[in-house]
Amino acid sequence: MTETLPTAADIDAAAKRLAGVALRTPLVSSPVLDALAGGRVFLKAETLQRTGSFKFRGAYNKLSSIPENGRAGGVVAFSSGNHAQGVAHAAQLLNMRAAIVMPNDAPRAKRERTAAFGAEVILYDRVKEDREQIARDLATKRGAVLVPPYDDPFVIAGQGTTGREIAEDLTQLGLKPDNVVVNASGGGLTAGVALAVKAKFPDAKVFTSEPQYFDDHARSFKSGHRETNAQSSGSMCDALMSPTPGKLTFEITRHLVGNGVSASEDEVARAVAFAFRELKLVVEPGGAVALAAILAGKLDTKGKVTVAVLSGGNVDAELFAKLVA
Incomplete structure (x- = not known):
């Protein structure tokens, strides 16, 4: 694979390299979350991955x-x-x-x-x-x-194994995803997940989820070119602070994604607390933005199957205690 856009086949190759090394993380569900969303919601718990994130x-x-x-x-x-x-x-x-x-x-x-x-x-x-x-x-x-953290074909393909597992696990359950929501920084995870999910479920809608005021992906989808955030700090979602979508990642996401949502700091805090209280999972703020968007009603989830990626769980104990208190 050269410095060109990766494909679903590259994700398959990455899955072979990662077999027996990376953990196959579960799709977690909750009756409480389903009731709040008015549909089926599954959370891909990459918080349980080696090093505590999909990275x-x-x-x-x-x-x-x-x-x-x-x-x-x-x-x-x-x-x-x-x-x-x-x-x-x-x-x-x-x-x-x-x-x-x-x-x-x-x-x-x-x-x-x-x-x-x-x-x-x-x-x-x-x-x-x-x-x-x-x-x-x-x-x-x-x-x-x-x-690079995201703008690399091999990195994107590796992150795409997250989406490959989502597609495989939903297929085993006899379900098709209507919505797949992915936390976005530079877009490597979103690009990889979109490639894998769309290869299996072309009608699925994939969304980026970003912190409020750091929604460069959502704005880029609307304008058609890579937008830059006005500030480089100011959110507790430290994992999602890239200034602009990656060049390679945006070439993928602008075709396969094209839609984005955002969540405020308060909405993210509530999502972190919800994951701890209802799912018994430790999720860092940047890893909880997709869940926050669902809980805040930013997506149409009624009667639909929605998957959100909990992308990381590496949070300082002091901040976590404050958020779940």
């Missing part, structure tokens, strides 16, 4: 695709935390060196766990500095492979 899928698929003779310099990535942990753990499993450029305001738990996997953590100021440029310069200096 491990794309990271491992990318790193395992690097030829043995190209691994000496290690890898460099840039991330607010979930991609950082995914790359760090994948590198650990594959005996590769990893350096991760992380914002200095990333949750402490994410910084500490990234380092615990053996990666070198390099902090930057997300308001004043360009994380991608820092990472690119470092990769060039070290002869390392740059592992």
Whole structure:
């Protein structure tokens, strides 16, 4: 697979690489949630994935695709935390060196766990500095492979295995999805899920879900080109703070998705508390935006089958305690 748009076949290939390594996470349902939505709702619990988020899928698929003779310099990535942990753990499993450029305001738990996997953590100021440029310069200096958080065919294909499992599990249940809602930052997960789900269920509607005021995907779908967020910080959904949709991801999502919803901070907080109270799941704010959109009635779920991805569960204990109190 070259630097071109990935396909459903690439997701199948990623599934083979990830077999026995990534966890096959469950589709969780709740009678309470179904009653509130007026339909069937399933939650893809990527909170239970290795490193606590879907990001491990794309990271491992990318790193395992690097030829043995190209691994000496290690890898460099840039991330607010979930991609950082995914790359760090994948590198650990594959005996590769990893350096991760992380914002200095990333949750402490994410910084500490990234380092615990053996990666070198390099902090930057997300308001004043360009994380991608820092990472690119470092990769060039070290002869390392740059592992983008979303705009990479192998990363997208790895994330797409999430959607592949959704399609397979719904098929086993004899159901077809009407709506699939995916938390969006750069769009790698959304692009991969859309490719996999649409390959099996072409009539399914796929939506991005983003924090209020950081809805660059939704605005981009309306304008037809990649929009940029006016601010780079100011939401507790730290996992969803990319400034604009990725180039590769938007080429996929503008054709296969084309619709987006958003949720306010209060709506996200209620979703985090709901997941803990009703589902006994720990979901970080950025991982709960799709659920928040459903609970807030942002989608037509009455009489329909809806799937939302709970994309991550890496949240500081102090913030989590505040949200569920």
